Amino acid sequence: MSFLEIQHLEKTFGPLRVVKDFSLKIEKGEFVSFLGPSGCGKTTVLRMVAGFETPTSGVIQIEGKNLVGLRPNQRKIGMVFQSYALFPNLTVAQNVAFGLKVAGLPRAESDSRVAEMLRLIGLPDLGARYPFQLSGGQQQRVALARALAVRPRVLLLDEPLSALDAKIRVSLREEIRQIQRELGITTIFVTHDQEEALSISDRVVVMNGGIAEQVGVPYEVYNRPTTRFVANFVGTLNNFTGTVVDAAAGVVSLEGVAITLPRGRLAEVKGKEVALAIRPESVHLGNGHGRDVVLPAIIEEVHFLGSVIRVRAKAAGTSVSLDIFNRTDLPPPPEGSSAELSFAAQDLIVLQDQTQ
Amino acid sequence: MKLAKFWAWITFLAGVLFFFLPLIGTFEFSLRARRGVYSFDAYRKVLDDPQFRDTFGYSIVIALFTIVVGVLIVTPTAFWVRLKLPRFRPIIEFITLLPLVIPPIVIVFGYIRLYNTSSYLPLTGSAFGTNILLTLGYTVLALPYMYRAVDTGLSAIDVRTLTEAALSLGASWFTIITRLILPNVLVAVLSGAFLTFAIVIGEYVFAALLNRPAFGPYMVWMGGNRAYEPAALAVIAFTITWACMALIQLATRLSKHTKAQR
Ligand SMILES: Nc1ncnc2c1ncn2[C@@H]1O[C@H](COP(=O)(O)OP(=O)(O)OP(=O)(O)O)[C@@H](O)[C@H]1O
Ligand SMILES: [Mg+2]
Numbered sequence: 001m002s003f004l005e006i007q008h009l010e011k012t013f014g015p016l017r018v019v020k021d022f023s024l025k026i027e028k029g030e031f032v033s034f035l036g037p038s039g040c041g042k043t044t045v046l047r048m049v050a051g052f053e054t055p056t057s058g059v060i061q062i063e064g065k066n067l068v069g070l071r072p073n074q075r076k077i078g079m080v081f082q083s084y085a086l087f088p089n090l091t092v093a094q095n096v097a098f099g100l101k102v103a104g105l106p107r108a109e110s111d112s113r114v115a116e117m118l119r120l121i122g123l124p125d126l127g128a129r130y131p132f133q134l135s136g137g138q139q140q141r142v143a144l145a146r147a148l149a150v151r152p153r154v155l156l157l158d159e160p161l162s163a164l165d166a167k168i169r170v171s172l173r174e175e176i177r178q179i180q181r182e183l184g185i186t187t188i189f190v191t192h193d194q195e196e197a198l199s200i201s202d203r204v205v206v207m208n209g210g211i212a213e214q215v216g217v218p219y220e221v222y223n224r225p226t227t228r229f230v231a232n233f234v235g236t237l238n239n240f241t242g243t244v245v246d247a248a249a250g251v252v253s254l255e256g257v258a259i260t261l262p263r264g265r266l267a268e269v270k271g272k273e274v275a276l277a278i279r280p281e282s283v284h285l286g287n288g289h290g291r292d293v294v295l296p297a298i299i300e301e302v303h304f305l306g307s308v309i310r311v312r313a314k315a316a317g318t319s320v321s322l323d324i325f326n327r328t329d330l331p332p333p334p335e336g337s338s339a340e341l342s343f344a345a346q347d348l349i350v351l352q353d354q355t356q
Numbered sequence: 357m358k359l360a361k362f363w364a365w366i367t368f369l370a371g372v373l374f375f376f377l378p379l380i381g382t383f384e385f386s387l388r389a390r391r392g393v394y395s396f397d398a399y400r401k402v403l404d405d406p407q408f409r410d411t412f413g414y415s416i417v418i419a420l421f422t423i424v425v426g427v428l429i430v431t432p433t434a435f436w437v438r439l440k441l442p443r444f445r446p447i448i449e450f451i452t453l454l455p456l457v458i459p460p461i462v463i464v465f466g467y468i469r470l471y472n473t474s475s476y477l478p479l480t481g482s483a484f485g486t487n488i489l490l491t492l493g494y495t496v497l498a499l500p501y502m503y504r505a506v507d508t509g510l511s512a513i514d515v516r517t518l519t520e521a522a523l524s525l526g527a528s529w530f531t532i533i534t535r536l537i538l539p540n541v542l543v544a545v546l547s548g549a550f551l552t553f554a555i556v557i558g559e560y561v562f563a564a565l566l567n568r569p570a571f572g573p574y575m576v577w578m579g580g581n582r583a584y585e586p587a588a589l590a591v592i593a594f595t596i597t598w599a600c601m602a603l604i605q606l607a608t609r610l611s612k613h614t615k616a617q618r
Contacts, residue, residue, distance in 0.1 A: 050520075051523075052520055052523075073524070074526075076526070077524060078524060078525075079524040081517050081520070081521065083514060086521075088513060088540060089536075089540050098522070099526055099527075102525060102526045102531055103526055146521075147525075150525055150526060
């Protein structure tokens with residue numbers, strides 16, 4: 001049995017089914033991200049775990065005990081909000097001590113816990129400040145310390161970095177991950193930023209329209225998306241339409257080129273047409289070793305991004321994006337020139353529509 | 357540009373004259389109790405009058421109770437409406453405005469009918485019961501101001517998220533209201549409290565019809581029976597009201613955390 005188990009969770013607001021048959025198991029100490037577009041129900045699931053919304057049906061268990069019916073202030077679940085939600089009338093130290101005071105912790109113990117928390121978030125000297133005297137990033141750290149001070153069983157973060165600017169977002173997410181590892185606290189992190197989710201999570205839950213489309217480690221979700229939605233939402237993708245030549249042997253034809261896919265990848269495809277996709281970094285310029293597919297192309301655009309150069313080329317009737325590394329001995333191809341694109345058959349992703 | 361400024365000053369001065377001339381007149385008149393010279397005789401007489409002290413003291417006590425009852429009723433209500441029943445806010449606002457629409461005389465006659473000695477709740481049967489009735493009546497009269505003040509205070513904070521944050525930290529509703537909501541709307545509550553105070557100190561209809569020894573009826577009685585003292589009393593009453601206004605300003609200035617950029 002897992003530490004936190006969500007089973008067949010459903011939530012409707014009037015006629016609107018916002019969460020549909022959502023199930024998930026989270027192990028103790030795991031860092032799980034909910035990733036999905038706006039309005040897909042991430043916050044709603046989180047609020048049901050926290051107890052702010054009552055599920056229409058379904059079970060939420062921690063260590064085998066059902067939480068549904070328990071009030072939010074009895075659940076021992078920490079929450080960090082996008083808007084920080086620090087108490088404006090209390091100092092930083094008082095904010096962090098709030099939950100400890102509520103729990104009736106003796107003063108001395110509470111003081112030392114607050115100091116420990118402020119050290120943990122790297123703001124040991126700001127205890128006497130008021131929230132409005134802090135930057136956004138500092139406020140969010142204090143909110144994190146406040147949530148962690150009471151030693152909750154689970155930590156929930158709802159887009160905690162969305163209100164911050166890009167640089168702080170990156171450094172703070174790493175800090176959050178490091179603190180989470182240090183404390184070993186089971187964490188759910190909601191975001192609609194795929195890079196954020198992929199970079200810091202043990203596992204990612206990709207949500208769409210109230211269901212969990214795919215659950216897996218970042219590597220797997222990125223490289224082996226199971227649905228068309230996941231493939232397109234996580235990362236950039238080049239889409240092709242292929243024709244099935246021999247489903248059993250895994251042979252498809254793309255622009256007249258016969259490609260043999262790894263075993264089983266065509267197993268669930270029905271019909272003659274098959275949606276194929278490939279990541280920009282799997283497509284190469286020129287014809288190298290070990291590439292199964294070579295397509296003639298015309299270079300359309302070249303975007304120099306620094307270490308990476310993103311090239312758009314016309315091939316197989318569509319526009320294909322590819323990423324090449326910057327090399328001092330190899331300038332990027334000029335726009336309008338013709339070239340060859342190549343990739344390995346095993347990098348091709350076969351997309352299926354979610355059949356519900 | 358210059359001309360506009362000139363007219364602005366003229367308008368301002370006209371306003372000041374309109375407002376202050378009667379006051380100055382009253383003040384000047386209140387100083388003429390002794391023939392031929394200015395003196396504070398009228399003030400001394402008023403302040404020495406035991407009835408002044410009794411009625412004024414009585415009204416202060418009633419005002420304090422009114423403030424406490426008002427805060428205890430209005431703060432949780434306004435909080436709950438914002439948190440759980442946002443759809444009902446217009447209705448609640450309308451209800452709190454009713455005391456401005458219904459004349460006090462109607463309200464007090466309603467009270468007397470409802471709570472007379474032959475009713476189920478004979479509040480008017482004893483002085484203590486009538487005091488309670490008066491306090492509750494004043495709470496109703498002050499409701500429009502108190503509710504608006506507290507609601508404005510609540511609008512300055514993100515009530516919902518702060519409440520959820522506190523709940524997730526294990527706080528009870530009582531803790532949330534006393535440690536989180538009240539301190540954050542304190543300035544608003546204070547301004548509501550001073551307004552309530554000013555209303556209660558000067559109120560006449562309720563006190564007279566419920567036959568309580570309050571300051572309002574005393575002022576009226578004085579006005580009908582003396583020459584210079586009513587003017588002195590009017591100046592005193594004005595000073596009290598203004599002191600209340602000054603205190604509202606002061607409370608707003610002093611609260612350090614309300615200076616946060618919102
Ligand atoms: N209290 C509510 N009453 C009615 N509808 C609601 C309520 N809360 C959420 N919804 C609806 O439920 C859907 C999912 O909302 P939710 O906040 O869970 O999305 P989200 O995935 O967190 O989106 P975002 O990334 O924008 O935060 C939305 O369509 C929203 O309008
Ligand atoms: Mg959300």
